[in-house]
Amino acid sequence: MVYLPILLLFVLYFVGVPIAYALFGAAIFYFTFFDAGMPPDLVLQKFITSTASFPLLAIPFFVMAGSVMNYSGISSRLMKMAEVLTGHLKGGMAQVNVALSTFMGGVSGSANADAAMQSKILVPQMVKHGYDKGFSAAITAASSSISPVIPPGIVLIIYALIAQVSVAKIFVAGYVPGLIMAVALMFTVSIIAKKRGYRPSRETRANAGEIARQLKESIWALSLPFGIILGLRFGLFTPTEAGAMAVLASVLIGVFVYRELNLSHFKPILLDTIYGTGTVVLIIVAASVFGYYLTWERIPQELTQLLLDFTDNKYLMLAIINVLLLALGMFIEGGAALIIVAPLLVPVATALGIDPIHFGMIMIVNIMIGGVTPPFGSMMFTTCSVTRVPIGVFVREVWPFIIALLCSLLVITYVPSLVMFLPNLM
Amino acid sequence: MIYIRKIGIHLEEILCGSFLLAMITLVISNVILRYLFGTSISWSEEVATICFVWCVFLGASATYKHKMDMGIDVLVSKAPPTLEKTIRLATRFFLLALNGYLFYIAIVFTLIAWEKPTAVLGVSSAVFNSALIVSFGLISWHSFKFLVADLKSFRTSQGEVN
Numbered sequence: 001m002v003y004l005p006i007l008l009l010f011v012l013y014f015v016g017v018p019i020a021y022a023l024f025g026a027a028i029f030y031f032t033f034f035d036a037g038m039p040p041d042l043v044l045q046k047f048i049t050s051t052a053s054f055p056l057l058a059i060p061f062f063v064m065a066g067s068v069m070n071y072s073g074i075s076s077r078l079m080k081m082a083e084v085l086t087g088h089l090k091g092g093m094a095q096v097n098v099a100l101s102t103f104m105g106g107v108s109g110s111a112n113a114d115a116a117m118q119s120k121i122l123v124p125q126m127v128k129h130g131y132d133k134g135f136s137a138a139i140t141a142a143s144s145s146i147s148p149v150i151p152p153g154i155v156l157i158i159y160a161l162i163a164q165v166s167v168a169k170i171f172v173a174g175y176v177p178g179l180i181m182a183v184a185l186m187f188t189v190s191i192i193a194k195k196r197g198y199r200p201s202r203e204t205r206a207n208a209g210e211i212a213r214q215l216k217e218s219i220w221a222l223s224l225p226f227g228i229i230l231g232l233r234f235g236l237f238t239p240t241e242a243g244a245m246a247v248l249a250s251v252l253i254g255v256f257v258y259r260e261l262n263l264s265h266f267k268p269i270l271l272d273t274i275y276g277t278g279t280v281v282l283i284i285v286a287a288s289v290f291g292y293y294l295t296w297e298r299i300p301q302e303l304t305q306l307l308l309d310f311t312d313n314k315y316l317m318l319a320i321i322n323v324l325l326l327a328l329g330m331f332i333e334g335g336a337a338l339i340i341v342a343p344l345l346v347p348v349a350t351a352l353g354i355d356p357i358h359f360g361m362i363m364i365v366n367i368m369i370g371g372v373t374p375p376f377g378s379m380m381f382t383t384c385s386v387t388r389v390p391i392g393v394f395v396r397e398v399w400p401f402i403i404a405l406l407c408s409l410l411v412i413t414y415v416p417s418l419v420m421f422l423p424n425l426m
Numbered sequence: 427m428i429y430i431r432k433i434g435i436h437l438e439e440i441l442c443g444s445f446l447l448a449m450i451t452l453v454i455s456n457v458i459l460r461y462l463f464g465t466s467i468s469w470s471e472e473v474a475t476i477c478f479v480w481c482v483f484l485g486a487s488a489t490y491k492h493k494m495d496m497g498i499d500v501l502v503s504k505a506p507p508t509l510e511k512t513i514r515l516a517t518r519f520f521l522l523a524l525n526g527y528l529f530y531i532a533i534v535f536t537l538i539a540w541e542k543p544t545a546v547l548g549v550s551s552a553v554f555n556s557a558l559i560v561s562f563g564l565i566s567w568h569s570f571k572f573l574v575a576d577l578k579s580f581r582t583s584q585g586e587v588n
Contacts, residue, residue, distance in 0.1 A: 013497065013498065013565065014498065014501050015501070015502060015513050015515070015516070015517055016497055016499050016501070016502045016513065016517050016522065017497060017517055017520065018494060018495030018496060018497035019495070019496050019497055020486070021495070021521060021525075022497075022526060023522065024524060024528065028524065028528070039534050040531055040540065041534040041535040042533040042538075043531075044528075044532055044534065044538070044555075044558060045535065046537040047558055048479065048551075048554050048555055048557075048558070051478070051479045051482050051483075052476075052478070052479050052554055053474050053475070054471050054474070054475055057449060057453065057474060057475070059452070060446060060449075060478070060481065061450065064446075064450070065575070079489070094526065137466025180522075217502075237457055240453060240455055241457050244450055244453040244454045244457070245454070245457060245571070247450060247454075248454055267583065270439075270443045270446065270447075271439065271443075273446060273486055274438075274439055274443060274446065274485045275488065275489050275492070275494055276443045277446075277481060277482060278482065278484075278486045278487075278488055278489040278494075279485075279486075279489050279494060279495060279496060280512070281482045281485070281486075282482065282483075282485075282486040282489070282495070283496065285482070331438050333496045334439065336496060361507050373451055375500070376498050376500065378496070381500075
């Protein structure tokens with residue numbers, strides 16, 4: 001009986017009730033119909049206490065900063081930068097696709113936004129250059145999993161708030177895993193490109209002058225995340241203030257440096273932020289209301305004990321958690337999945353002596369891979385719907401990239417020194 | 427008249443956008459005041475948080491209105507047409523009932539906690555809690571409209587079959 005709300009949550013979710021309302025529904029069902037000793041109107045206090053938190057303000061600010069940067073002409077500059085650096089490699093345009101996602105991590109920080117943008121801009125160009133459409137969609141979805149791992153991503157902030165770890169450290173920790181994923185995908189692209197004869201998009205490697213020129217164009221966009229991290233590291237501002245300053249900085253860059261941002265962009269930026277915030281934060285609120293039920297029934301403690309009884313070998317535990325998370329990521333959108341399971345799994349990891357920063361990177365990379373994987377990966381849907389590639393075709397093309405990402409996950413999971421090298425310097 | 431109607435249609439976005447701008451202005455001003463003038467506004471954090479709460483719940487209503495909330499539709503859309511429509515209708519009924527109930531308990535909760543003051547300004551905590559009333563009130567209204575629209579389309583398609 002105690003687990004009935006969990007069953008209800010899944011039923012509601014699979015019949016098409018949005019995840020936030022499925023979580024609300026299951027939690028309210030519990031507090032209304034079970035004799036929990038807590039009147040449902042008092043549960044509403046949780047709606048407010050979980051929202052009225054100053055650190056959470058960082059979310060709309062970083063969503064807004066990403067949107068401002070997109071309207072400032074930064075995306076096109078980063079694309080040229082990616083082209084200059086990787087266009088000469090085998091499968092040039094597919095390599096550009098991966099490099100662009102890596103750079104865009106510092107701008108959009110959202111896998112779905114990145115997948116949608118590259119599906120619109122890059123996939124038609126790839127098809128025009130003779131790339132298979134299914135392949136183009138597959139590499140776009142796979143590479144979009146890198147963006148949230150590279151700072152400053154919303155998912156990184158959410159994890160830091162849930163696990164109560166330093167935002168600056170989790171930001172810095174994202175660089176190495178993001179680069180490992182990028183290298184794995186680029187390596188896979190070059191193998192496929194060699195087999196299929198996908199040619200480089202430029203004849204020769206760019207010379208130092210060309211790279212320097214392009215770097216000068218993109219330097220503002222590329223250096224902003226470093227500015228944020230340094231500001232956090234030296235205690236100049238809190239994560240929330242860092243988000244607000246990122247908005248201010250990106251507006252100034254867009255207006256005075258790139259001269260592309262104008263008043264006509266104000267409305268779409270505001271709408272992007274409103275919808276982005278409304279969706280993400282409502283899930284956080286709903287998950288914490290649902291988490292209230294879980295805590296009330298001591299389910300996290302039971303789960304922790306159950307997992308620890310099963311094994312106290314941290315490597316085996318990481319393998320089990322990885323499989324669980326991959327499965328979850330295939331069904332639930334990345335951010336939502338993280339919000340729901342992080343409070344359950346972080347205590348398990350901590351009990352086994354796994355650093356919460358390292359564990360955060362494992363969770364985030366894992367859930368992002370789930371977003372590319374059938375049957376319900378959210379980036380898969382975004383890419384397929386924008387490019388109009390049938391899901392069957394997509395699935396045939398995406399497997400090599402999923403294997404590459406899984407190999408990256410193995411490295412990230414079992415070589416913690418790689419992930420922890422940068423945060424340990426702070 | 428058209429102008430007023432437009433405001434009505436985009437009410438959530440207009441209010442939410444205003445709260446968003448207010449909170450970003452407050453946070454940036456506080457950083458600037460701290461570094462340039464060595465001072466800060468004591469109530470800034472609480473007012474920014476109030477704006478955030480309103481922004482989140484009004485934003486939630488806006489995303490609900492545009493059916494932008496994250497969920498999966500694939501299983502239902504694979505069902506036979508009549509079953510699909512029946513599930514969709516049942517879902518609409520559920521969402522109306524849930525949001526209507528949340529709207530009701532939001533009123534009860536706001537009234538219960540009316541006397542409780544906020545930490546810094548000392549005003550009634552209704553400044554936070556009433557965001558729930560407005561938001562779930564609007565979401566219930568949207569749920570009702572979606573249900574009516576679906577019922578109409580369900581009846582039309584049933585008529586065509588008969």
